[in-house]
Amino acid sequence: MIKKNQHLLNFLNAFTDFILIIASYYASLSIRFDVLNGSQSNPLLDSRFAFVAVLYSIVMVMVYAIAHLYKPKRLKQVGFDNVRVFLINGIGSFALLAIFFIFREMNVSRLTIFIFWILSSLFVCIKRTAVFTVLRYFRKKGYNVKHVIVIGNGRLAKQYIREIRANTQLGIRVDGYVSAVPKADMGTPLGRYEDLEKILNAHTYDGLVIALEPHEIHFMQSVLNVADKEGIHVEMIPFYNDYYPTHPTVETVGSVKLFNLRATPLDNIGNSVIKRGFDIVLSILLILVTAPLMLIIAIGVKLSSPGPVIFRQERIGKDKKPFDMLKFRSMRVTGTESTGWTTDQDSRRTKFGSFIRKTSLDEFPQFFNVLIGQMSLVGPRPEMPYHVNHYKEEIPRYLIRQQVRPGITGWAQINGLRGDTSIRKRVEYDLWYIDNWSFSLDLHILFKTVFGGMVNSEQLL
Numbered sequence: 001m002i003k004k005n006q007h008l009l010n011f012l013n014a015f016t017d018f019i020l021i022i023a024s025y026y027a028s029l030s031i032r033f034d035v036l037n038g039s040q041s042n043p044l045l046d047s048r049f050a051f052v053a054v055l056y057s058i059v060m061v062m063v064y065a066i067a068h069l070y071k072p073k074r075l076k077q078v079g080f081d082n083v084r085v086f087l088i089n090g091i092g093s094f095a096l097l098a099i100f101f102i103f104r105e106m107n108v109s110r111l112t113i114f115i116f117w118i119l120s121s122l123f124v125c126i127k128r129t130a131v132f133t134v135l136r137y138f139r140k141k142g143y144n145v146k147h148v149i150v151i152g153n154g155r156l157a158k159q160y161i162r163e164i165r166a167n168t169q170l171g172i173r174v175d176g177y178v179s180a181v182p183k184a185d186m187g188t189p190l191g192r193y194e195d196l197e198k199i200l201n202a203h204t205y206d207g208l209v210i211a212l213e214p215h216e217i218h219f220m221q222s223v224l225n226v227a228d229k230e231g232i233h234v235e236m237i238p239f240y241n242d243y244y245p246t247h248p249t250v251e252t253v254g255s256v257k258l259f260n261l262r263a264t265p266l267d268n269i270g271n272s273v274i275k276r277g278f279d280i281v282l283s284i285l286l287i288l289v290t291a292p293l294m295l296i297i298a299i300g301v302k303l304s305s306p307g308p309v310i311f312r313q314e315r316i317g318k319d320k321k322p323f324d325m326l327k328f329r330s331m332r333v334t335g336t337e338s339t340g341w342t343t344d345q346d347s348r349r350t351k352f353g354s355f356i357r358k359t360s361l362d363e364f365p366q367f368f369n370v371l372i373g374q375m376s377l378v379g380p381r382p383e384m385p386y387h388v389n390h391y392k393e394e395i396p397r398y399l400i401r402q403q404v405r406p407g408i409t410g411w412a413q414i415n416g417l418r419g420d421t422s423i424r425k426r427v428e429y430d431l432w433y434i435d436n437w438s439f440s441l442d443l444h445i446l447f448k449t450v451f452g453g454m455v456n457s458e459q460l461l
Helices: 002-036 047-066 079-102 110-140 155-166 191-203 214-230 270-304 353-358 367-373 385-393 398-405 423-435 439-453
Strands: 146-151 172-179 190-191 209-211 234-236 249-253 256-260 310-316 322-326 376-378 407-409
Touching: 002 047, 002 110, 047 079, 079 110, 079 398, 079 439, 146 155, 146 191, 155 172, 172 191, 190 191, 191 214, 209 214, 270 322, 270 367, 270 376, 270 439, 310 385, 322 367, 367 407, 376 439, 385 398, 385 423, 398 423, 407 439
Parallel strands: 146 172, 146 209, 172 190, 209 234, 376 407
Antiparallel strands: 249 256, 310 322
């Protein structure tokens, strides 16, 4: 069903990318020479450069295909792929500039290439986002639907069916299930495991979702044999799903496959370098931009009450290493800052301190923690040693938070979990962030923090 239209959709997707990249080439030339320079003569509008633009567009579409950007992704968000588009286009633009330099094409300006990179990325990303949105709309209306059947009737099979029914925008329809015995609330029973071949021959389906329980594992081989014989796509929900990471790492020892159950996206060296590089560049920029404001805040802290401008408190960072987290002091010096969270009724707060806490301005010195590698811009908030030692005994997987650098802001914080809130809920959100990290997720969290996440619910004095 779906396969008949997928090749056409992929071709149209690639062809529109090709057109958009060429259009962005001419748009960048127009901006560079007609808008910025006001020149009527454009040295790059000759046939040689037009040929290069066409060739470059073809190469980039091929690179997109190699990077699986045209692969159907019903279950994923478009944001991650958009970040990849920007990165791929950035590398492509740099390579294009290097080629022009090697062949001594002096008419090519770096500003033009930069504008071309930004425009080509924006055009392609806007198109991809629009297509993604339109497809989800039509899938929700019942078009472009993927028809599957579920193999099994246990807890995970029921959970999968329930999630699919609740997310109609995915465009997946469960036409029924196959099991040893029928069960209520599962939909349409199609037959027993032994009947699978007849079921697949009687109707056309786009895929099987295997969700066998541990005691049914002996049916696995026969189900796979039938699926292979009929040439149908197979997906599987492992019965140890609750212990399975979002992004598993698989290694082999001979014929034995080892699944790393505690692997995270940031274990990948490439992802780690991207995140750390972004932290360094943005923290430097933020320090330079906010330096005048930090000077004003420092004066305000000094005038508000006796004591140091910067408050240092020991926190636990990546790999359980302690470090001094920096803040502008917002409370009177009392010597009781070792273990307690502050609350709206905390008598230690000064009026100025209450204001900078309310607006999160007291967090600005942590840009220096980020710059030297003790923290990240985005990540789980760092806790004091007392709390780490206490909660690691009570909350499962608590110390997984220490596998990544703690952050100034995070997924829990933009969802309202900050200060004196449920620690279990915060840990749940922190672990979700670690398991599902992506560069686009970090950008989303930073955006939400700047536009709505800096002013918290704490009451002013």
